[in-house]
Amino acid sequence: MDEITRVVLVGAGHAHLHLAANVDRLIARGAHVTLVTPGAFWYSGMASGMLGGDYRDDEDRLDPTALMRARGGDVVQDRVVSIDRRQRRLHLANHEPLAYDLLSLNLGSEVYRPSRLAPPGTPDVWAAKPVHRLWQLRQQLESTLATSAPPPRLAVIGGGPTGVELTANLLALFERYGRSPRVTLVGNDARLLPGAPRGAGRWVARRLMRRGARLELAASAMAWEPGTLHLDDGSQVAADQLLLATGLVAPELIATLDLPQDAHQGLAITPALHSPDDPRLFAVGDCAWLASAPYPKLGVFGVRQAPVLLANLEARLSDEPLQPFHPQRRYLSILNLGDGRGLALRGRLWWRGRSALWLKRHLDHRFMATYRAEDDTD
Template sequence: MIVDPPPSGAPLLLVGAGHAHLHLIRQRRQLPAQRVILLDPGGFWYSGMASGMLGGQFMPQADRLDPMQLARRHGVEGIRGRLSGLDLDRREALLADGRRLAIAATSLNLGSTLHLPAAHPEGPALWPVKPIPRLLALRRHLSRAFDSHQRLHLVVVGGGASGIEVACQLRALAERHAATPEIRLLTRAPALLPGAPRGAVNWLRRRLARRRITVMTGLECCGPTRGGVMVASPNQPWGEDSYRFLAADHVVHATGLSPPDIVERLGLPTLPDRGLAITATLQSPAASWVFAAGDCAAMIDHELPRLGVYGVRQAPVLLANIAAYLQGSELHPYHPQPRALSILDLGDGQALAIRGRYWWGGRLAWWWKRQLDERFLSAYR
């Protein structure tokens, strides 16, 4: 690990405005750097309310923050742009516009993305759940289609929390427009929400049936074709009857999240499909001046699910360790919580909350989620 001291007077560079960096910006006074710079291409979209925005519960502006405005308020310089690489020998950040910045340290909080399969020229429209503005584009597209009385076939790929929320919010959006599309939820797993309590899954399946959402387990999407998608069982031997056709006008992919491509171009160790490798102190094992948190980072000793709550919990440790690094003090490890609370917004004033083996569903869970979401966003408005 590179342990040389940071250059005197060089700035701290925060790349990306994710959950953890919002906290660092608000606590800028605790960072012993003469200059702190935020590099980010656009607004912060809050993942906790993204599906609700798709379903029409929230206007887009309710789910979005301007990180540059937050940065100015707390004495952080803002640069609209993207990182294109790091010069590890000269300790410089390379910007996509050609600029080079000498830095004391940098922290990456870039979130995750989703790579779609190749589209078919006569196949369905394909939509990823990330970046979140794509869900806003889907909402606007479907709203026009519903208003023109198109009878649509919608397929959601992914039986985890994101896929379930998206399927429910598609039904909510349709109901706002008095439309009745066919909605199918497809997962390659044998059941929804792998690892969730059985009672929670059974409760959820009953809710989905009432919302007229067809659940198809044990099937994976093999790719788009004319008028729909081909699906198959992952465990079925190949043969002429291996594939089934599902009619689809739109397919939303809610599985297969991966770190942004830039992570692989930094010249630092990564963990396949997980992100930039980081130690317990949230540092790269090959460059102590590079920190990372959230979905783009992969802890070497812990495989964390891609949930915003982990970025939020990493934030105080990230803040303390960057400050300690800049001062030459001892850094402390981040210890992930063994269980995290997850609350699924089901789009009709109902939600399902799960934490470990405990769960509860209904309006109280939905109200609790609203309180948590509004509390988080209000802290940065």
């Protein structure tokens, strides 16, 4: 096998955060490791709580640069614009091309933006990702909620877990300032949380309405102009701003690769987490698609892939066998409802209340504290 010394990690997602904290293990096997990332790691698990006022922005982000450099890795703060697999080079927005022998992509995902609602550059249209935009939305809303001026009317598009959580935390932000909520949730399905047990969907719908949200279900958003959202049944919703929770798709960079992929799900990978057509190119998290065992775009899967990815990069450096990743069939998902309560979902099981939110906060703080502690060792 050709000598492998240059390992490049693109993106600071859940899995690469783990690699940054353990990069000395790759260096010990003779690798020079570089992380390419445009900025901080923002934790999606606390994003809605940050929008609702539970967390400050600095509580929801980490610095992967400190983790890498503390253990001998390098960092290039930039964005990859294209990948030349033949020459094994990355073309960056603001730096010279970067060569690699092994490449790992942990790019996350983007919110699907229907062109009929949000052409590129449309103001007053927000999305669940990137997470730092939710902090900007909160700042903008607070600047109005703290005054006597009427706050904007908001419409959240999407009745899945993300749409529910964002709606609940927008209500929480209004409640913190003693203002009457002006939030409408629009969902395609006839019920909220269509993938969850019916009882959970009914309970959360009642909870949101009791707190003042308006629900428009079994409805599709067809067009938007400032002040008015048009639905497919001809009705209208008053909306000065939109918040999109319309599902996640792979980043545009993935589509530029001449490798097997799904237009929405991401780059096809083997159970060993590399492309079936390019064993030098690994991909994990939301930007990857394990066709043999598809998994949803949730951070828990990036976390579970992290030790397998690290072990397989070590194996490639030492010409050893790779190990497979087996995604779990059942997983725990907990929604922060912004009112001191959570909604926990695991398969067909669900429970709600303060204990569910306590568990979510415990898990989220434990995850963040792990890497803050790693950072403190610098």
